[in-house]
Amino acid sequence: MDEIRLIIASDSVGETAELVTKACTSQFNQFGKALDTVRLPYIETHENVDEVISIAKEQQSIVIYTLVKPAIRKYMKEQLEENQLKHVDIMGPLMTILTEELNEQPLNEPGMVHKLDEDYFKKIEAIEFAVKYDDGRDPRGLTKADIVLIGVSRTSKTPLSQYLAHKRYKVMNVPLVPEVDPPELLFNIDPAKCIALKIDPEKLNAIRKERLVQLGLNDDASYAQDQRIHEELAYFEKVVSRIDCPVIDVSNKAIEETANEIIKIVTSRRSSKS
Template sequence: MRKLTLFIVSDSVGETADLVAKAAASQFRQDLETVSMKRFSHVEDESQLREIAYLAKQQQAIIIYTLVKSCMRKKIKEECQLNGLKCVDLLGPIVNEIGNALEEKPFEEPGLVRQLDEDYFKKIEAIEFAVKYDDGRDPRGVLKADIVLVGVSRTSKTPLSQYLAHRRFKVANVPLVPEVDPPEELYEIDPQKCFGLVISPNVLNSIRKERLIALGLKDDANYAQIERIKQELDHFQKVVSKIGCKVIDVSNRAVEETANLILAEVTNRHL
């Protein structure tokens, strides 16, 4: 049975070319035992290409490459022609077509797709974190979070957590209720990563009434009474004073505005 050697050449990790080569080879050999693949990753200069071409000639290999720099693609094609080698450019034709369609020049920077993937997975991880540690479900999340939000009910803690999660921050939020002691973890964290969300009694009264009506309940429940709201806000002030965290008034702010204030604060602290 005839054997085949494929050289996978990339200026990054080489996963893309490796997967495509395996997919193509699987159409001929299901076990792939007779098709050997050798990956050459992070190829950055032309001298490496000459060495790879020399080895490929010795082993009668086909070179399959994903090189983002046009000069490197040109060089490996030249080396293959000089050595009588067959080669397949997986990336160049696609990059050229996209560049022509957009009327733009490519960055020609290796590894950008991996950066995009890593950024995507960080966002997904942050979103899952926000769901898991929403509404004080598990106080252990307070210690793991990048940002911790505290406030009374209906101060937009959950939507704010999700908004910040889409910016790749792991956020835990904790509701404050007079009858329930706050988790001890709130007093163990760095106060700078905690933000208290305060709101005016009248605005909160209106929000809670609307919430009750939406649930099909009467709007005169204790939950929406001004006295009850003031009691909760007094409790909130005691807790955030003990934590020593920054307090943001969300009374007349959209979630995006509050999030931008928090992000500005976090960014400035890391400068």
């Protein structure tokens, strides 16, 4: 045979089977023989399997398949054996072993790898978004964000943004400082996606003093003085009342606890609007 024909049959797009096939064929010099590979995706019915068998018989092809639905996989195997066609079931044997070892039935849903990939890329996109729009750098992020965090300095806005990004939420945070007006767009976006982070003045004072010490600065700087803190918190209340958004007290909460509360609020408010 001057040409070896391979059919890659899958109930999804067939990338998994093609990658395995390429990994195997790359180990051979082929000695002048050509490899003709055809991918046949979305094999989901008996009729689809019959088409694969017909093509394989006509071309005397080797069939490499990844089928997760047991009934279709069983029918494929039966037809291949009946027609004495060479074949490789890439997923079936391992699925059987895992079912026994895990004592759990598989989902049997085609395309799960690509769903996982999509989920991964959404997470990366959310993380990049949080970095890009951290600390109110670009007001244009307000319309694109899933969640907008508002608060004075040292209310965990940045770590919360990153934590929520790992949950695939695009988060922008906006610092509130009396001397700087927040972007006007903040008052025009949907308040349902805004969350204000409140903190106890004494707790904030302790956090800021500790931060100054970490930076090698004097802890009696105006940044950590009671008068300044009360001034900032009063400004915070003014802005929040204008936006009319939910407020979470983060004084004694862990990042995870606050994040879960944010997700619940945002989810419930969206549901009530739909």
